[in-house]
Amino acid sequence: MKRFHPSPPETPFYDSRKGVDRSLSGGQSPPDDTSWGGTPGRSKDTYEVPGEHVMMYIGQPTQLYIRIPEPKEIWPTLRDRDGGNPDNRNNKESIHVLLIEGTGIPDHDVEITVQMILPSGGHDHTNQPPTEMRGLLTATGGTTATGNGEVTARTNAQGGITVTHAAPEFGGRFELIARAQVQGKILEDRDTLTVRVPDLVELPEVNYYELIGRTNDHPSNHWATQLVMENIQSIAMAWFLLYPNESPISINDISLEYGGLFDVTGNWRPPHSSHRIGTDVDVRTALPGLRSGIPTRTPRDATDWAATTWVGNINFEDICRVFNGEPELHSPDSANEHYHIDF
Amino acid sequence: MKSYKIIFLMFLLSFFTQVGFNADNYIQFIPETGDYKISFYQENGDLFVTIFEPATKVDPFVHSVVSFNTNVNSYVYHYELTNSVSSKQRLRVFSVEHYTPVTDIMSPSSSWRARYFRFAPILDWANSRGESGLRHPKDGIAPDSSQSGFGFESKGLPTIVTCYFRGGISKTFTFTENAPIEVEEFLQTHGKFPANTVQRKTLGPKAPPFPFFPAAFLDTLVSYTRQSGGLGWIADQQTSEKYETRFHSAQTALQEDRLDDTRQTLYQVLQEVQTDSGAALTSEAYALLCYNTVYLLSQLQESEVSLDDLIAYIRQAFEEGKITNKGIANSLIAKLETAGKHLEKGKPKQAVNVLNAFLNELEAQHEKHIAGEVYDYLKENVTALITRLGSPE
Numbered sequence: 001m002k003r004f005h006p007s008p009p010e011t012p013f014y015d016s017r018k019g020v021d022r023s024l025s026g027g028q029s030p031p032d033d034t035s036w037g038g039t040p041g042r043s044k045d046t047y048e049v050p051g052e053h054v055m056m057y058i059g060q061p062t063q064l065y066i067r068i069p070e071p072k073e074i075w076p077t078l079r080d081r082d083g084g085n086p087d088n089r090n091n092k093e094s095i096h097v098l099l100i101e102g103t104g105i106p107d108h109d110v111e112i113t114v115q116m117i118l119p120s121g122g123h124d125h126t127n128q129p130p131t132e133m134r135g136l137l138t139a140t141g142g143t144t145a146t147g148n149g150e151v152t153a154r155t156n157a158q159g160g161i162t163v164t165h166a167a168p169e170f171g172g173r174f175e176l177i178a179r180a181q182v183q184g185k186i187l188e189d190r191d192t193l194t195v196r197v198p199d200l201v202e203l204p205e206v207n208y209y210e211l212i213g214r215t216n217d218h219p220s221n222h223w224a225t226q227l228v229m230e231n232i233q234s235i236a237m238a239w240f241l242l243y244p245n246e247s248p249i250s251i252n253d254i255s256l257e258y259g260g261l262f263d264v265t266g267n268w269r270p271p272h273s274s275h276r277i278g279t280d281v282d283v284r285t286a287l288p289g290l291r292s293g294i295p296t297r298t299p300r301d302a303t304d305w306a307a308t309t310w311v312g313n314i315n316f317e318d319i320c321r322v323f324n325g326e327p328e329l330h331s332p333d334s335a336n337e338h339y340h341i342d343f
Numbered sequence: 344m345k346s347y348k349i350i351f352l353m354f355l356l357s358f359f360t361q362v363g364f365n366a367d368n369y370i371q372f373i374p375e376t377g378d379y380k381i382s383f384y385q386e387n388g389d390l391f392v393t394i395f396e397p398a399t400k401v402d403p404f405v406h407s408v409v410s411f412n413t414n415v416n417s418y419v420y421h422y423e424l425t426n427s428v429s430s431k432q433r434l435r436v437f438s439v440e441h442y443t444p445v446t447d448i449m450s451p452s453s454s455w456r457a458r459y460f461r462f463a464p465i466l467d468w469a470n471s472r473g474e475s476g477l478r479h480p481k482d483g484i485a486p487d488s489s490q491s492g493f494g495f496e497s498k499g500l501p502t503i504v505t506c507y508f509r510g511g512i513s514k515t516f517t518f519t520e521n522a523p524i525e526v527e528e529f530l531q532t533h534g535k536f537p538a539n540t541v542q543r544k545t546l547g548p549k550a551p552p553f554p555f556f557p558a559a560f561l562d563t564l565v566s567y568t569r570q571s572g573g574l575g576w577i578a579d580q581q582t583s584e585k586y587e588t589r590f591h592s593a594q595t596a597l598q599e600d601r602l603d604d605t606r607q608t609l610y611q612v613l614q615e616v617q618t619d620s621g622a623a624l625t626s627e628a629y630a631l632l633c634y635n636t637v638y639l640l641s642q643l644q645e646s647e648v649s650l651d652d653l654i655a656y657i658r659q660a661f662e663e664g665k666i667t668n669k670g671i672a673n674s675l676i677a678k679l680e681t682a683g684k685h686l687e688k689g690k691p692k693q694a695v696n697v698l699n700a701f702l703n704e705l706e707a708q709h710e711k712h713i714a715g716e717v718y719d720y721l722k723e724n725v726t727a728l729i730t731r732l733g734s735p736e
């Protein structure tokens with residue numbers, strides 16, 4: 001026996017690509033370009049999206065929209081010591097929320113939340129970052145409200161809310177989710193924002209250095225600026241050619257794929273504090289009796305590194321300097337002892 | 344009541360560790376050693392203390408000598424370094440700017456390794472005596488000692504450049520990631536090249552200007568004379584003024600087209616630098632004035648640029664976009680070729696007429712399709728050629 005399901009209510013909209021009126025079955029949203037790009041001059045059932053000079057045509061069913069303007073990508077929020085976020089490192093996005101039912105629904109609560117898409121940006125954690133670390137939201141509509149990672153604000157007279165999202169310190173892909181309850185029904189819409197330090201490149205696997213330090217939480221930890229990649233490769237090549245009897249250098253953490261806070265322990269918190277913009281490079285040092293690396297302790301042939309003394313390797317330090325890197329000793333006298341090169 | 348006290352103390356601790364400090368609170372200069380003590384509370388509440396030892400506790404002196412290798416037409420640059428008795432560190436790194444490529448690098452011994460800076464035109468020698476580069480207490484040159492044997496060859500003329508010295512620090516700088524920004528800024532300004540070096544002036548190679556204008560190069564020689572006086576490379580004001588007067592005199596003669604007088608004055612300079620060398624001029628001043636004057640003289644003699652040279656120059660200028668219209672470049676080249684054919688047939692008057700037509704076209708296209716430097720170079724050399732050929736009757 002053939003079953004027939006009742007047809008869901010249809011949502012009419014103007015398809016700007018085809019130049020005709022179309023409709024979608026209930027629950028579906030019009031395609032992006034049409035929902036925000038209807039025909040200018042339509043006086044009935046059209047709305048101007050705050051901050052964008054585009055119009056949309058909406059049918060009768062209640063609809064909730066959240067839209068992030070192109071290119072939907074911003075920088076993570078950076079510390080002042082990493083250069084902060086001047087104009088060319090924009091870390092804020094204005095997001096538009098619209099609640100409508102034929103006309104805009106004014107003075108209605110809408111909840112906006114931020115959720116990280118995992119895995120993304122180099123983070124392969126199983127848990128979400130704490131809400132308070134997902135970026136500051138400032139919503140302006142009928143009321144103004146702020147909150148870290150989540151905020152609730154009221155729509156203005158046109159049913160709109162403008163939300164400014166200051167990026168979190170992490171790089172990654174984030175979903176911005178709008179939710180509202182209208183007449184007992186929960187409406188929801190989502191859009192995706194990418195937060196990243198652009199133009200980082202991954203250090204390739206080659207035979208004159210070794211890449212180390214990958215973890216389950218951060219399976220790819222060797223992303224650098226192009227210049228730093230060339231410099232660290234030059235350092236590695238110089239070491240390899242000048243000191244062929246030594247182990248090739250072992251390169252540990254640089255930055256994650258999208259940059260931003262590199263929570264080395266996988267708990268969404270420092271350390272690392274640095275390693276955010278592809279300009280800090282960790283290089284393993286030898287611990288006699290325990291592991292190979294740049295020789296820095298004497299006596300070299302000791303069997304217990306705890307009985308040795310750090311003197312540093314000035315050949316390596318000099319090579320770093322001629323390639324514009326300043327080597328520092330980090331985590332001294334511990335199993336995490338290493339050279340940190342600041343480019 | 345007790346808990347209130349604890350909360351108050353925690354507030355005070357938080358206040359002083361997070362908001363109440365500036366760079367002076369974190370960084371303390373130690374006058375006895377010349378080092379800096381850096382201390383701050385980390386995010387986990389632990390006090391982090393480290394010593395920043397600048398690599399600048401040296402008072403170095405460099406002596407440079409330049410000679411000319413006639414076999415390969417290169418200048419040979421030699422450097423001798425002295426670490427003064429007042430230095431508190433051994434002199435471990437010496438770097439010198441070079442603005443032309445260098446070859447045949449010389450080092451005093453295998454423990455001095457030379458390397459090029461990637462990010463600046465600088466050649467760098469660093470000393471390490473320890474096994475596999477491990478820091479050694481006798482790395483570098485001890486105070487009150489000298490070391491010669493640094494050098495290289497280059498086609499570049501001697502010019503005044505900066506050289507950089509680093510003292511040997513006793514230990515790698517130990518640091519952590521989460522320092523206050525004031526400390527980070529202090530290290531950016533004190534810890535990185537070139538701030539963490541002692542700088543001196545010496546000689547290094549530089550390509551002569553191109554296109555070459557003799558009058559402008561005489562200004563360079565005047566400048567070298569004044570700078571040499573300021574650096575103590577010329578013993579007294581009187582000697583300095585003597586050379587300045589010579590160069591001004593040569594410049595006046597050049598501007599008045601008295602080329603022989605210009606040459607004569609410059610030959611006089613060459614005789615005088617030989618006489619003054621050692622007593623009134625250091626080896627640095629001698630090299631600057633002598634080799635740059637010799638080069639100028641060679642260019643004055645070679646200022647009789649051939650038509651083929653000019654044609655090659657126009658082709659290069661077009662390729663570099665300094666002549667923006669191929670038709671104009673071809674037209675200029677055609678006129679020079681025509682002038683050449685007239686000269687081959689022994690008809691200088693016709694050649695001069697064509698060269699004058701060349702100058703007219705050059706004038707017409709100047710600032711439209713021909714860059715200023717190309718216009719200047721062609722005008723100067725074609726005018727000189729016309730002068731040599733004699734004006735048409």
